[in-house]
Structures are given as C-alpha cells and as structure tokens.
Amino acid sequence: MTQTPTPTPTAASAQGGPPSLGDGSSNGLVRRSSLTQNTLPSWLWIALLGGSIVLGAALSALLGFNLASFFIFTAAIYILSSYIVTRTRVNRRRATDGLWTNLVYLAFLIALMPLVSVIWSVASVGIPGLLAPGFMASDMQGITGLVDQASQTEGAPVLGGIAHALIGSLLITLAATAISVPIGLLTSIYLVEYARGGLLSRAITFFVDVMTGIPSIVAGLFAGAAMAWFLSVFSGVTGLLTTQRSTLGITAAIALSVLMVPVVVRTTEEMLRVVPNELREASYALGVRKWRTILKVVLPTAISGIASGVTLAIARVIGETAPILVTAGFVVNTNWNLFQGWMTALPVYIFRQFQNPTSPNFSDPSEQRAWAAALVLILIVMGLNLFARLIATLFAPKQTGR
Amino acid sequence: MTSSLTQSDKRGVAGDRVFSALTVSAGVLILLTLAFVALFLTVNSRDAVYQEDQGGWILTAFLDYAYPLVIGTLIASFIALILAAPVAVGVALYISHYAPPRLSKGIGYVIDLLAAIPSVVYGAWGMSFLGPALIPIYGWLHENLGFIPLFAGDPSQTGRTIFTAGVVLGVMILPIITSVCREIFIQTPKLHEEAALALGATRWEMIKMSVFPFARAGIISGIMLGLGRALGETMAVALVLSPGMLTASLISSGNSTIPAEIALGFPEAPPGSERQAQLIAIGLVLFLITLLVNMTARWIVSRHKEFSGAN
Numbered sequence A: 001m002t003q004t005p006t007p008t009p010t011a012a013s014a015q016g017g018p019p020s021l022g023d024g025s026s027n028g029l030v031r032r033s034s035l036t037q038n039t040l041p042s043w044l045w046i047a048l049l050g051g052s053i054v055l056g057a058a059l060s061a062l063l064g065f066n067l068a069s070f071f072i073f074t075a076a077i078y079i080l081s082s083y084i085v086t087r088t089r090v091n092r093r094r095a096t097d098g099l100w101t102n103l104v105y106l107a108f109l110i111a112l113m114p115l116v117s118v119i120w121s122v123a124s125v126g127i128p129g130l131l132a133p134g135f136m137a138s139d140m141q142g143i144t145g146l147v148d149q150a151s152q153t154e155g156a157p158v159l160g161g162i163a164h165a166l167i168g169s170l171l172i173t174l175a176a177t178a179i180s181v182p183i184g185l186l187t188s189i190y191l192v193e194y195a196r197g198g199l200l201s202r203a204i205t206f207f208v209d210v211m212t213g214i215p216s217i218v219a220g221l222f223a224g225a226a227m228a229w230f231l232s233v234f235s236g237v238t239g240l241l242t243t244q245r246s247t248l249g250i251t252a253a254i255a256l257s258v259l260m261v262p263v264v265v266r267t268t269e270e271m272l273r274v275v276p277n278e279l280r281e282a283s284y285a286l287g288v289r290k291w292r293t294i295l296k297v298v299l300p301t302a303i304s305g306i307a308s309g310v311t312l313a314i315a316r317v318i319g320e321t322a323p324i325l326v327t328a329g330f331v332v333n334t335n336w337n338l339f340q341g342w343m344t345a346l347p348v349y350i351f352r353q354f355q356n357p358t359s360p361n362f363s364d365p366s367e368q369r370a371w372a373a374a375l376v377l378i379l380i381v382m383g384l385n386l387f388a389r390l391i392a393t394l395f396a397p398k399q400t401g402r
Numbered sequence B: 001m002t003s004s005l006t007q008s009d010k011r012g013v014a015g016d017r018v019f020s021a022l023t024v025s026a027g028v029l030i031l032l033t034l035a036f037v038a039l040f041l042t043v044n045s046r047d048a049v050y051q052e053d054q055g056g057w058i059l060t061a062f063l064d065y066a067y068p069l070v071i072g073t074l075i076a077s078f079i080a081l082i083l084a085a086p087v088a089v090g091v092a093l094y095i096s097h098y099a100p101p102r103l104s105k106g107i108g109y110v111i112d113l114l115a116a117i118p119s120v121v122y123g124a125w126g127m128s129f130l131g132p133a134l135i136p137i138y139g140w141l142h143e144n145l146g147f148i149p150l151f152a153g154d155p156s157q158t159g160r161t162i163f164t165a166g167v168v169l170g171v172m173i174l175p176i177i178t179s180v181c182r183e184i185f186i187q188t189p190k191l192h193e194e195a196a197l198a199l200g201a202t203r204w205e206m207i208k209m210s211v212f213p214f215a216r217a218g219i220i221s222g223i224m225l226g227l228g229r230a231l232g233e234t235m236a237v238a239l240v241l242s243p244g245m246l247t248a249s250l251i252s253s254g255n256s257t258i259p260a261e262i263a264l265g266f267p268e269a270p271p272g273s274e275r276q277a278q279l280i281a282i283g284l285v286l287f288l289i290t291l292l293v294n295m296t297a298r299w300i301v302s303r304h305k306e307f308s309g310a311n
Helices: A009-014 A024-036 A044-062 A067-090 A093-129 A147-154 A163-194 A199-212 A216-239 A249-273 A276-283 A289-318 A322-327 A347-356 A363-395 B011-042 B059-098 B101-116 B118-143 B162-186 B189-198 B201-230 B236-240 B258-268 B273-304
Strands: none
Touching: A024 B201, A044 A067, A067 A093, A067 B258, A093 B118, A093 B162, A093 B201, A147 A363, A147 B162, A147 B273, A163 A199, A163 A289, A163 A347, A163 B011, A199 A249, A199 B011, A199 B236, A199 B273, A216 A249, A216 A322, A216 B011, A216 B201, A216 B236, A216 B258, A216 B273, A249 A322, A249 A347, A249 B011, A276 A289, A289 A363, A289 B011, A322 A347, A322 B258, A347 B118, A363 B101, A363 B118, B011 B118, B011 B273, B059 B101, B059 B162, B059 B201, B101 B162, B118 B162, B118 B236, B118 B273, B162 B201, B162 B236, B189 B201, B201 B273, B236 B258, B258 B273
C-alpha cells in the first residue's frame, strides 16, 4: 500500500530543493525530505478555492449569472482541481481521501441551503404581514374577497388575522397533551418498572415503534371515523343527540394524541431507565411501597427529562396540518368550544390561505397573511424546541455525589 | 401479643394494585388503539369495494383508482430518497468524524432545526420559491434530454411538479436519516478506528473499512425510516404538486400521491358517501405500506442490535 520514498523530480522541486537525485553530497537532504515529501503546502487549498471562485463566477457569468450555477461551478472546479493536484503531486490514496473530505463538507453545505432558504423566504415575506395592525388579535370574520381586493388594488391595509387559529391550535394541542401524557407516562412506567420482558411488554415496545411511523393523515382518518361511530352509538343509546358531524376540535385532539403517545412513551421510557437503581432500592429498604416509590422517588428524579420530552412531542404535533384538516375543518370565526362546531388551527389556516385564497383573483393579501402565520408557527415550534433543551439542561439531576 | 415483625402491614396494598393495573391498562390501550386504527379503516372503506347497487364487488374499479396514486407516492418518495440519502450520510459523517469536536454538537442542533420546520411551511416554500427556481432546469432538461420518457412532455410553467415535490420531501427526510446515521457512526468502536489509522489508513479508508461495515444496518434502517416518513407526508405534496393523471414525466404537472389526494378530497367528501369510503380505503393502503416499511426497518435494526447498538 505505501509508496516507496523515492522522490520524483516534481516532488523534490515542490520543496524548493534542487532535483539532485543520486548526488551523494545531498543525501541527507533527500532523506529529510522523504518525511515531508507527501505533503502539499498549506496555502494551496486557499489558492485553489480562490481560483475556483473566480473561474466559477466567470463560467456562470457566461450563462447569465445566478447564485446556483455559481455555487455548482465553483464546487465542481474546486473538488476536481484539488483531486488532480493531490493525485499528481502526492499519491492516489491521499487524493481519494481529499476527494471524500471535500464531498462530505459539500454535503453539509447542501444540507444547510434549504434551511437558510426556508427561514429567509418565510422571514422576508412574513415580517411585513406580522406587523400589519391587528394580525395577532383579530380573526377572519368579515374578511371577504372585496376587502382583499381593496387591499391589493387600492393599497388599503391588509385586514384579518390569526387569533382564531392560535386559539384553535392552543386548545387542540392542550387537549391532545392532556390525553396523551397520562397514557404515555403510565405506559412507560409499566415498561420500565413492572414489565419483566414478557410478551405484553415486547408487543408494546414493538407497536409503539410502529406507531411512530403512522402517517399523520391516517391518524386523522382514524379519529374522524372513530368519532363518527362513537357519536352514532351514543345518540342511538341515549337518544340525546341528533346525528352530529364528527368534525370537532376534540376529534383533532384524538388524532394528534395518536401521533403524540408514541413520542411521549419513547422519551419518558429512556428517562426512567437512567434513574439509578440505588434510589429505588434505598426507598424499598425504608419500607416504602412500590407505587409510592415510583411517584415520590423515580418520577421526581426524571421529571426534567420527561418535561423536555413532552415539550418536544408538543412541538412535533403543533405543526401537523393534515390530521386537523380532516377532523376539525376550518372556520373564519373564533371557536372556544372543543365539543361543538368546526375549529381552525394555525397550520390549517396557512394551508387554506395558500390553497383557497379569500379572494381568488387578488391573492396577495391571503399570501401575506399565510407567510406571516408561517413565521409565527416556526417561531412557536423553534421556541418549544429551545425550551425543551433548556429544561433538560437546567433541571437535569446532578450526576455526582450519588 | 402480635409481633410487628411477623405481621405484614396491609396499608398501601390497594395503592400498589391500583397503580400497576393502571399502568398495564395504559399499555393495553395503546395496543387497542393500533388495532382500532386498522379496524376502523377497514370497516369504513367497505363501501369503496362493495356496492349493492353496482352489482356487488367493485374491486377492479377501486384498483383502477388506487394504483396511479400508489405509483405516484412511490415515485415522489424514491426521488426524495435518492436525493436525501447520500447527503444525509455525508452530513452524519461530517458531524461524527469531520467537524471540529467542539462544534459537532451545535451542528447537530442546526440540522435538527430542519426537522422542526412544520411540513406546511415546507410546502409553501416549495410552491413559492423552489418550484419557480427549478423552471429553467426543467426547460433545459426537456430540450436536451427530452428523448428520455422521464423528461418528455411539456415542462411545467409553475414548477409544481412531482420532481419539485420529491425535492421538498428529500429536504424533510434529511434530518431523520442524518440523526439515525449519526447515532450509529458515533458508536463505532474507537479501537477499530484507531487500529485502521495506526496501520496507515487515510481517514476515508478508515471510514470505509471500520465505520461503514459497523453501521451498515443502521444506515439502511435510517433510510427506511426516512422512506416511511416520505410516504406518509401530506401537506408538502398537497401544496407543491398540481395533481393530475399518472404520467411518466417528472417535469410536467401531473401525478398525485395518496396523502395529498386524501387531504385535498376529504374535506369536500360528504360523510358516509362512496367517495369518503374510497379515500379511507386508500388511507388504509397507505397505512399498510408504511407499516410494512417501518416494520422492516425495525426488524433490520433488531437483527443487528447485538453488535451495532442501533436502536
């Protein structure tokens, strides 16, 4: 695999030394250089990158300059030229190594591009909409196509807002959390504290994993069908309700909890497993019963991890659109009642404003509202993520002294 | 006189019983929910394949309706996979083996931010920014490679094609594949890596000979999980794609996916109608496909668990 340290004329000249092969007097020089001959000067990659940028700019200018072609040309020229230089000046293995290093860095840059692009596009369009008066405080009641037409053609301020969608999202997510946290927490307690590797616990672990992958729209279809069945049975038994449509806020909450429960189970299970066994044993030794040990010792130790896991689960479901769209529908006015009537959530609001603008021919105000709502949604989700990490680090149980 | 040592204290026994019963029933409730998902979808999709007034079974009619959607879903998902998988593995390698160790955690958070952006925002971005940006590329592909069926047909003037949808899906599944791969790359035994380096391997040779063989199962299962997500992703496709008939062309409008079809059709379908049953039935098909993909992924992970730690 290794190359013999016989310096080629090019390698020797690269060090600035005279190409004096076979000269007995310079033997010491050749031997010293055999340690350094397989390296390239450290400034070379900067020079190559600079050259590639210039060349890439020139080439893309030939085709009519744009950022994408500039980036592609520069990356291609840089990767190719550094491979060729290393291949000719050092050896093939080094060149392959350098090639893959460059490709890995390129992959990282490529992954950053959509992130930057999404945040830039949402912020640049969304901020003006967010600053429109009453955007956070008003709903869409009374906002007709004529109002939007006036905004677009006569420069009237864009009216309408997201208050109803914020309230809907808040209520639906809270209800989903209230349903899924007890179920998820109890299940993970069963898996960690009670199960002894039996069939039931293995089945639960497996199917919780499977549940993580349920398409969100399928969860919505399930919740809608289940609620319709429940309502028909309920009204059939009691005779209290006339057949009501299953499109309710609570149906959406059930759909979201189908998505949320597996996340809660997975995270809390992990957190409960890292609680040291010595704590449980100390509690048992004092004669404390198991259920009180779990409630008073295990859960308080793991509470920071559990709280951050629940927050992450909330962050995951608050951005879900499809299950709410098929279960809770969309309305223009504020609805505070989870058990009566249709309800709008923030993601559904964004979707509807794009897909069915309030005024089909004058869609600019609708798009402005949608982008501003998207900005609000991103801020909420990222805030929740940040909050979760904050809880996890700030309130983490001390690792030492135990 | 009774001894307090031989006599069991009965207080609190009820608490123990009730609590353990509660935890078991919560676990059973999860299993029941999953069973009910399958059951409800099956029962409610009956009307799509059996209609009394149309002479009983209408399975072929349903299949005619469903197969273009299944194929469209697969096309979009595979475009996403082909684009995302190499980049995701590269990013995971960057975080685990190339980035400065002090920065690698922060870089991981940045990539996780990609997962934090809601799908409807990705859809809006794909519709308003990515699609229009891809129009010149579609035009170029059509002019120069139009003889390939994939690039035949009129290039879309809005950029709202299945290819754009695939790119958006690729961006969305990138963080999933990355996080799975990263976890496994980090777990490569340090001794293997150091042994490879000590034998004179370059960094790439070390990765090729010690990291990849160790992580192969993990990479595959990460990709399968990403595929499962791409198959079920709704909003991005519903917003980006202007749906239509099944065509082989990736650059003209047309094709549709199951989740997008449900999301666009369900709010308009009257409850209890054949149309609603049809939508629930393709939902069941989607559920079964993703179930299969996810179970395969989990199975691969569990088969290699003992030596890869990928779980």
